[in-house]
Amino acid sequence: MKVKPVNHAKAAEEFLEDAPHLTFHDERLWDMRQKRDQQMHLLPEWQDLRTRASEIKEHTLANLPEYLEQFEANAKKNGIHVHWAADGAEHNRIVGEILEKHGAKSLIKSKSMVTEECDMRAYLEPRGVTVTETDLGERIQQLDDQLPSHIVVPAVHKLVPDVAKIFAKNYHTDPNDNDPQSLAEAQRMAARPVILTADAGMTGGNFLVAETGTFVVCTNEGNADLSSTVPNLHIATLGIERLVPRMADLGVFVRLLSRSALGSPITQYTTHFRGPQKGGEMHIILVDNGRSTRLGMEEFWTSLKCIRCGACMNTCPVYRRSGGLSYGAVYSGPIGAIIDPTFNERKYSTLPFASTMNGSCTNVCPVKINIHEQLYKWRRVLAEHHELPFVKREIMHMAGKLMGQPKLYRTAINGTEVALSTMPRFVLYNWLNPWGKHRELPHPVKQTFHSWYKQNRLKKDKAQ
Amino acid sequence: MKIGLFIPCYIDAFYPNAGIATLELLEKLGQDVEYPMDQTCCGQPMANSGCNSDAAAAEALFVRNFAKYDAIVMPSGSCTHHVRDNFDAIPQTEDVKHVRKNTYELVEFLHDILKVDAFPWAEFPHKVGLHNSCGTLRALRTASMSELGEPFFSKPMDLLSKVKGITFATPKRPDECCGFGGTFSVTEEAISARMGLDKVRDHHNAGAEYIVSADTSCMMHQQGCAERNGVPIRFIHIAEILNGARA
């Protein structure tokens, strides 16, 4: 059976029905965008930083195999075990094997989008491994059995009372205690013992540095540091595009990352990992999972520059009003809409259309990905691959024909009655009904511009 | 300079006054303007939906209609953006290149090409909220964009400032998209309408009596949202104000 495309429009409509959640979500993320703007204004060199970041990433991606090999060699010198995973299945198998070798049954984890991509928990749990997310937002999402709805603030679509209910169910706290402080405390109390007794820790990572064979994790809660240092076994999972050539390049990205993401000058923790702690083991899994294919796509390869700051989501007026879950994918918002179709073209064929292509995303992107232009290009690709709904394709086909024939077009435009008889009914219904659901139709006018012109200019000309 | 006037389909059918004002304004400014009668559409709706090949007939017709003019002027940012930046469903002949290079949105034409410094006939004693469509803003760059932190500039504001009696409201999110988005307004109607509602409320709360824009498509959508939700605000195309409309 063919998979069904994600129905973003319907999910968005449901999201919009809940006023308190909608308002909070929209304003919270807009506030992050505003804070990002303030940080930008404080740095006169902001645009230069963006250009530099983009250039470094493009250079790295253009020379990816060389830099990856350099990274691998240097990381090995540092005593890190380096693994390569072609796809999610291989990634999960590698993690499973490492854990099995150590008899590890309890894995604590700090947020990593790549493990979500690979659906790792679903693989490990039936094999007897308990996976515990340690970051607050990610943990909330895990307890609620949902994907992160945002790549930086995974539970941003939830209000405090939602969290209170989830914690009450899982931690037996008071469901009516809506004090964020005490909820955070409840999470801490529940998480600490798990962290202290865990067999293994797992993190994602923001940057791989080729010249040093090290990697960097930027967080605000510090749980990545616990996950990586309390247990003696540390597994880090990163996409192969996380690479930068030199230590010196990091300065550019670290300055941009948190400013773009949250509007704070830097994350609370910027941890550089150089190798295993004494008596411990460190593994790094470099994940491809479609990235090298994407690298070969002429129109879309620059999407690999992404540093996962989430700024494009925060600024996106559609994302803010539909929530990350409405995209039905690991990656949501503008960046999701341009990379998700590379994972499954049919399933995510609707996402490049869940946008007005207004271009705000492109403007905030710290690595200058031309997101809205890629949305436009994806639409073409999807239409060429017949991934457009039948009705839409037909409407566009007919409209295209009509627009090429001025006489027929005139007849159609001169009155809905005529239009009704010349255009199949379903065209009009599919158009006018949705328009009118939450909006008034434009008012009819007595005369089109065309006929006004004929009357007031052409006739005059002839009279002269 | 011979100017060919392009009037997009929704202006032709629903907002002829915006088209008439555009024509009259250019004539008042002493321009030689002609409206080719066989025009239909620039091809944008098809191309934006991904159906680029379906845009070919419209694009070819557009070129047949307009290749003979020195400049093609249209009161629409998104159509200008399409012709200038995306018009590639047909082979790029010399005529096509000429048309693409010489197509202007009305505001940029008045501001950059004619460099108009006065509209002595214009007076608009109202508080207006200026809406820049994303096409004019982020593609044609007729105003500074909040995301880039560039020094403030606004071509439409420059022109409107020359109108007697006009004052401006300052909405909270001046360059957030209003949610029209072409076919988006239909395929994602709920979210589109919500964005439109938020937009008109933002202007209304800032004290605007009118929303003025160089893009009628955005206003058609915003007006529908305002009317459905009882937001008391009126809409007017920038050409109408510059041409001397008083209300």
Ligand code: SF4
């Ligand atoms: S696409 Fe750009 S703005 Fe969006 S998450 Fe990636 S780096 Fe950030």
